[in-house]
Amino acid sequence: MEQVKVLTSTTSPFAARVLIALEEKGVKYECQEEDLPFNKSDLLLEMNPVYKKVPVLIHNGKPICESLIILEYIYDTWGSEKFLPYDRALARFWADFADKKLLESSFRIVISKDEAQEQAKRDMLENLQFLEGALKDMSKGGSLPFFGGKDFGFLDIALTPYVSWFHTFETTGNFKIPFETEYPLLDAWIKRCMERESVKKILPSSDRVLQTGLEIRKRFVVD
Template sequence: MGLWASPYSLRIKVALKIKGVDYEYVEEDMIRNKSQQIVNYNPVHKKVPVLIHTGKPIVESVVILEYIDETWKGNPLLPQDSYDRAQARFWAKFIDDQLTPTIRTALMRKGEIAKRATAEAEELLKLLENEIKSGNKLFHGEGVGFMDMVGIVIAYWVPAIQQAAGKQLLMRGSYPCICSWACRLLACSVVRENLPPHDKLVSFYGDRIAAVLTKTPKL
């Protein structure tokens, strides 16, 4: 169960494709008409994605990725080395809990809130840029791995939100290593063939930004 515009849903699609697992995808309308199934299967967060396997729900995209990797052993997503796995979990948490929310605030808000978030996002992007530049193999592995699936939100969604907002934050001149990694990732067929249309995503976020700004005082 997922939403076409959700990078977190796409992570699961890509992971299942890499593993060669057949699945039935159910599109949810999370904006206008959230189904009772979502509430039943994910009563804590009431969000997608939700993976139903052997009749049991698994929720939260990173948790689902690890579940998929443990359940279907072929084509491993996470590194085999325990230290590298810990590093992958750390950077996934960094992207989901710090980088992505801060970038969204910087791009989707205005005034002092956006200004503060932009400054914070730039510092966080520098950390990721330096980590990729250092040669961290999580970002330079062969094929598409765990960090690539988590990073799809930076590679594809952030440029779409930037275009919708009419702002520039993630630029090749400032973050060449992130942008090169994003280009390599988006060139992989298993990712490229499952991405939502760029223009449709820009329009979706244009509507979201407009909705946010009408509810938020301009500081």
Template sequence: MADSDELMVFGVWTSHYSRRVELALKLKGIQYQYFEEDLSNKSPLLLKYNPIHKKIPVLVHNGKPVAESLVILEYIDETWKNNPLLPQDPYARAMSRFWAKFIDETIVALALKLRAGTEEEQKQTIEELRKHLKVLENQLEGKEFFGGDRIGYLDVMATVIAFWLVVAQEAMGGLEVMTEERFPILYKWIGRITKIDVVNEWRPPKEKLIEYLKARFASPKSV
């Protein structure tokens, strides 16, 4: 990043949406200024830079705001060419985008349903979630990372599974959605990414995240 560049990120430490933006920047070695938001009392700057959705994350580059995490990730990759996250091949890029949407629109959406509904509905959600996690796991077959032999765009997206879903299971009293026995390939991938220094420096503190999630699960109205 040029010395004249000004880069800001507005986020929430518990949000995998904003944390994935930070990870992308860290993987590229880009310096930025971080602003932690209180979503119950949003800052004037957040409302200024994202007046449409009024949500995090927002990246502001030289005064120009970019919202929505998937859009931000692509902006980062296109603006700073070092350590590319997305594949260069057009088909591989399209497939990375497809699976990224699959993670957000299917896996994350189902995981969010775990805290609501009856016990029977929760069981059905777990079974459906396992089915889709297995589909995603198949994309890792024979590879070190989703991106191939190095961490990439889809790996950044999938950290929600490694560092949020796994922790959420513990926070919900040992709820068993995914285990190493059921998903050996995913767990080997988790082992690999946790050996990457940048990822370990970035990952949310486990105990602190468990405490936050326990409070959230106990109070449906909590932020």
């Protein structure tokens, strides 16, 4: 019998994408919540000695680390989809973009103030515009519901956990992300994703995420 365990943290968007993928594939798994960042378990340190962070997928005793690598592993192990090489490369590109460009600019909002924070907001809005364009191209102008086309796929799972953090970015940055007017395709995509049972089950509430965001901000900013 397969043994699947995930080392996770409630508000981690990276851990959330792994759990959503397992839910979508119908894989039975066990979770171990890690008390981060200062009280990491012996199992986490053993399974991920290089980065010492979540998520870690442990499949039959063997660890797989880094969330996008784990997502690919889940699709290769339990998925039935057949990806064309270009489609796979495109999904990888935009998932990597989100983890680098979008995440970096978004978290600068949380940990900065004054002009540095204003620049971070401008950068994040620009990065959302790039994603709006990618969704337009990949969904045939919005005629298909997801980045994965008709199906809620790899890239959708990679991006959805960021949704629970938008309230935190808006609150710490004291602004409103204009989804309805500037990013209508993303706005509709978010609403569809939030209706999925896997997403409802896994994503933490915006208020819970905000609590984490404010704790992070206290470490970096004196308001």
